Amino acid sequence: MRQSLETPLSKVKRGPNRAQYDAETAFRIIDNTLMCHVGQSKNGQVFVTPTCHWREGEYFYWHGHAKARNIKAPIDDAEKVCINLCQLDGLVLARSAMHHSVNYRSVTLFGVPELIEDTEEKVRQFKIFLDKVSPGRWDALRPINDIEIKATGLLRIKIEEASIKVRAEPPVDDPDDNDWPVWAGVVPLQQQWGPLEQDPIQTELFDTPTPPDAF
Amino acid sequence: MRQSLETPLSKVKRGPNRAQYDAETAFRIIDNTLMCHVGQSKNGQVFVTPTCHWREGEYFYWHGHAKARNIKAPIDDAEKVCINLCQLDGLVLARSAMHHSVNYRSVTLFGVPELIEDTEEKVRQFKIFLDKVSPGRWDALRPINDIEIKATGLLRIKIEEASIKVRAEPPVDDPDDNDWPVWAGVVPLQQQWGPLEQDPIQTELFDTPTPPDAF
Ligand SMILES: Cc1cc2nc3c(=O)[nH]c(=O)nc-3n(C[C@H](O)[C@H](O)[C@H](O)COP(=O)(O)OP(=O)(O)OC[C@H]3O[C@@H](n4cnc5c(N)ncnc54)[C@H](O)[C@@H]3O)c2cc1C
Ligand SMILES: Cc1cc2nc3c(=O)[nH]c(=O)nc-3n(C[C@H](O)[C@H](O)[C@H](O)COP(=O)(O)OP(=O)(O)OC[C@H]3O[C@@H](n4cnc5c(N)ncnc54)[C@H](O)[C@@H]3O)c2cc1C
Ligand code: HEM
Ligand code: HEM
Numbered sequence: 494m495r496q497s498l499e500t501p502l503s504k505v506k507r508g509p510n511r512a513q514y515d516a517e518t519a520f521r522i523i524d525n526t527l528m529c530h531v532g533q534s535k536n537g538q539v540f541v542t543p544t545c546h547w548r549e550g551e552y553f554y555w556h557g558h559a560k561a562r563n564i565k566a567p568i569d570d571a572e573k574v575c576i577n578l579c580q581l582d583g584l585v586l587a588r589s590a591m592h593h594s595v596n597y598r599s600v601t602l603f604g605v606p607e608l609i610e611d612t613e614e615k616v617r618q619f620k621i622f623l624d625k626v627s628p629g630r631w632d633a634l635r636p637i638n639d640i641e642i643k644a645t646g647l648l649r650i651k652i653e654e655a656s657i658k659v660r661a662e663p664p665v666d667d668p669d670d671n672d673w674p675v676w677a678g679v680v681p682l683q684q685q686w687g688p689l690e691q692d693p694i695q696t697e698l699f700d701t702p703t704p705p706d707a708f
Numbered sequence: 709m710r711q712s713l714e715t716p717l718s719k720v721k722r723g724p725n726r727a728q729y730d731a732e733t734a735f736r737i738i739d740n741t742l743m744c745h746v747g748q749s750k751n752g753q754v755f756v757t758p759t760c761h762w763r764e765g766e767y768f769y770w771h772g773h774a775k776a777r778n779i780k781a782p783i784d785d786a787e788k789v790c791i792n793l794c795q796l797d798g799l800v801l802a803r804s805a806m807h808h809s810v811n812y813r814s815v816t817l818f819g820v821p822e823l824i825e826d827t828e829e830k831v832r833q834f835k836i837f838l839d840k841v842s843p844g845r846w847d848a849l850r851p852i853n854d855i856e857i858k859a860t861g862l863l864r865i866k867i868e869e870a871s872i873k874v875r876a877e878p879p880v881d882d883p884d885d886n887d888w889p890v891w892a893g894v895v896p897l898q899q900q901w902g903p904l905e906q907d908p909i910q911t912e913l914f915d916t917p918t919p920p921d922a923f
Contacts, residue, residue, distance in 0.1 A: 502753065507776050527810070528796055530745040532756035538717065539754055541747035541792040543814055561722050577756040581743055584901075586842060586917055589850045590834055591860065593841065595742070599758055619805055626808065627801055633890040635804045645806065663907040675848040676914040681902040682923065686799075691893040692878040699891040702801055708897065 498655035502603055505656050513657040516551070522578070522600045522657065523548050524625070527707045529578035531555065535566045546578065547622045552649045553602060554609075554618055564646035567606045574650070576602045580708065583681040587664035588673040596679060599658045604650025612639075615647050627702045684708045713870040717818055720871050728872040731766070737793070737815045737872065738763050739840070742922045744793035746770065750781045761793070762837045767864045768817060769824075769833055779861035782821045789865070791817045795923065798896040802879035803888040811894060814873045819865025827854075830862050842917045899923045 496516040505512035529546045532539060542563040546555045553576070557564045567574050579599035587593050609615055616637060623631045664677050686704040711731040720727035744761045747754060757778040761770045768791070772779040782789050794814035802808050824830055831852060838846045879892050901919040 507773055527799075528794075530747075530756050530758075530792060532745075532747040532754040532790075534749060534754050538788060539747040539749050539790045541745050541756055541790045541816070543745075543792055543794045543812070545810065558722055573753060575747075575754045575756045577745060577758055579743075579758045581923070583905075584742075584841060584920065586845070587849075589856070590838055590846065590852050591856045593838065595760065597758070601756070603753075623805055623808065626799060630801070630890075631805065634802075635885045635888045635890075637805050641804070641806045663905070663909075670850045671909060673850045674912070674914060675845075675850075676904075676906065676917050677910055678904060678906040680904055680917070680919050682899065683902040684897065684899050687896040687898040689891075689893060689895055690798075690878070691891065694878075694886060695892055697889070699889060702891050702895070704895050705799065708796070 498653060500654045503601065503654050503656040505658060508658065511658045511660055513659065514655070516652065518657050519600050519652060519655055520548060522580070522598045523553065525707050526578045526580055527626075527705065529555070529576050531563055532575040532577075533563065533567045533572055535562060535570075547625045548652070549618070549621050551652050553604075553652050554622070554647065554649045556622070556645055556647050559644055559646035561646065564648060568608045568648070571605055573603055573605050576650075581682055582661065583679045585660070585664050585679055586677055588666045588670040588675055588677050592664055592666050594660060594664070596660045596662070597658070601656050602650065602652060603654040606648040606650050609647040609649060612642055615642055615645070618647060625707060626705050630702055713868060715869045718816065718869050718871040720873060723873065726873045726875055728874065729870070731867065733872050734815050734867060734870055735763060737795070737813045738768065740922050741793045741795055742841075742920065744770070744791050746778055747790040747792075748778065748782045748787055750777060750785075762840045763867070764833070764836050766867050768819075768867050769837070769862065769864045771837070771860055771862050774859055774861035776861065779863060783823045783863070786820055788818055788820050791865075796897055797876065798894045800875075800879050800894055801892055803881045803885040803890055803892050807879055807881050809875060809879070811875045811877070812873070816871050817865060817867060818869040819867075821863040821865050824862040824864060827857055830857055830860070833862060840922060841920050845917055
């Protein structure tokens with residue numbers, strides 16, 4: 494059986510035809526994306542923080558300075574955060590202004606973050622994070638030390654309350670407008686990793702890194 | 709004199725060396741970016757909604773269905789929303805795990821949204837929005853009508869409380885690690901508009917649209 498992530502909070506109201514709730518599809522979009530936007534509040538004010546993320550199994554992880562607001566605030570005062578991550582896939586040009594849109598893959602997650610404090614588990618997660626960003630790189634790095642581990646705050650939420658919205662199609666105009674004489678269609682957005690820029694202070698040549706499979 | 713957007717709320721605490729507060733720089737990043745993440749709350753729950761935006765002068769605009777939560781909630785119950793928009797420019801690969809990072813241009817805005825209800829002003833803004841997305845296209849479209857104007861909710865905030873964070877440099881490792889034998893540097897992210905995909909139900913050839921200068 495496929496696990497559904499739908500709950501009253503994550504149920505899509507506007508554009509429900511674009512909604513999906515299965516965990517596997519959410520995992521795929523999460524893994525193909527490098528960054529998310531974490532929404533939380535402090536003293537009644539909402540904050541949105543762009544942050545890199547990764548996933549292991551049913552858990553979604555992010556990190557920051559142990560004392561940063563985007564790490565400490567939802568722990569000091571337990572709160573259900575809302576996180577969105579999305580990929581912009583193209584621009585949808587319709588025959589009428591209102592039916593213009595964008596193609597996208599988008600995931601919204603809800604959960605009360607949990608702070609990971611166990612040193613071994615933290616290091617295990619940092620390696621998973623690095624493997625997402627550049628597979629195989631961890632073992633070539635200067636080993637991590639205790640000061641760095643302590644300085645880093647690590648949070649996770651379980652992926653169990655979430656929604657997916659995907660748009661991947663040509664414009665959908667009012668049928669009466671289909672013959673309107675203007676170009677209509679999709680302008681796809683392309684993303685790729687460009688030529689490596691080695692640190693100018695590095696003079697030796699080393700094996701080049703593998704870029705990630707995520708953007 | 710340059711206008712500063714710094715306030716106690718928008719003052720960057722972590723990584724203040726990467727902070728800027730001048731309006732012109734914020735305008736440039738806003739104009740070069742197609743989408744933002746709007747953070748607001750309803751009944752005590754934070755929501756983060758990916759949304760397209762545009763700018764005219766000192767005002768930042770977004771739209772949605774007049775009854776959508778991301779339009780109605782901050783109006784029904786006036787609230788200072790937090791909006792972030794950012795461009796991921798590259799992956800920063802350091803010699804130690806902890807100094808890995810990303811290059812980026814990021815703007816965070818705060819403001820209490822204002823609902824624009826005047827029909828003429830709404831249409832004027834929709835044209836500005838379309839000119840951002842595809843310059844010169846508005847006049848070729850099937851003209852907008854009253855039902856569409858009424859169905860669309862238009863919000864704006866004044867750009868007066870905001871912060872910019874930019875990272876655009878090679879890795880910054882601990883000086884002791886600079887000779888560590890592993891490739892270090894930046895993997896730049898490239899974005900471009902791909903070949904146009906005309907709506908398959910359209911059989912005639914028309915002048916092709918101009919893609920936007922924003923991603
Ligand atoms: C693409 C991207 C990925 C990132 N990934 C990570 C990550 O994985 N881990 C991490 O720790 N940090 C990451 N950052 C930086 C992150 O956005 C925050 O700046 C940082 O986490 C400090 O958060 P804080 O809540 O403690 O900020 P504070 O410094 O306490 O925030 C105070 C004020 O500073 C301003 N501010 C904070 N962050 C930003 C921003 N990004 N842009 C504009 N204004 C800002 C806001 O006005 C905010 O109200 C990333 C940034 C970008 C753009
Ligand atoms: C790149 C991008 C640009 C967009 N630009 C616009 C725009 O300019 N104007 C506009 O009206 N809409 C835009 N959308 C859609 C927008 O994100 C919302 O889906 C829509 O505005 C409805 O918002 P709401 O708060 O009324 O949602 P509701 O349907 O009331 O939200 C209920 C629940 O549905 C889920 N949900 C809602 N939106 C999303 C989402 N995007 N991804 C995953 N789950 C979601 C959440 O779990 C949420 O709690 C854009 C989406 C993307 C990805
Ligand atoms: C300028 C005139 C425009 C008007 C009057 C208009 C109107 C609307 C309305 C009413 C909705 C809500 C649909 C619903 O929730 O039922 C909507 C949604 C949306 N609009 Fe627009 N729009 C305009 C232009 C654009 C442009 C130029 C873009 C982007 C290029 C855009 C992107 C979107 C997106 C992404 C959605 C969400 C639809 C979805 O999630 O599938 N709109 N618009
Ligand atoms: C895996 C081991 C890692 C550790 C221990 C670690 C630790 C930290 C710490 C402590 C901070 C806070 C700095 C501060 O606010 O003073 C931070 C910030 C950050 N980290 Fe990491 N990090 C790791 C890997 C990564 C990776 C792989 C990336 C992305 C590719 C990354 C991206 C960032 C970014 C973008 C910031 C914000 C810095 C800025 O805004 O300039 N980190 N990290």
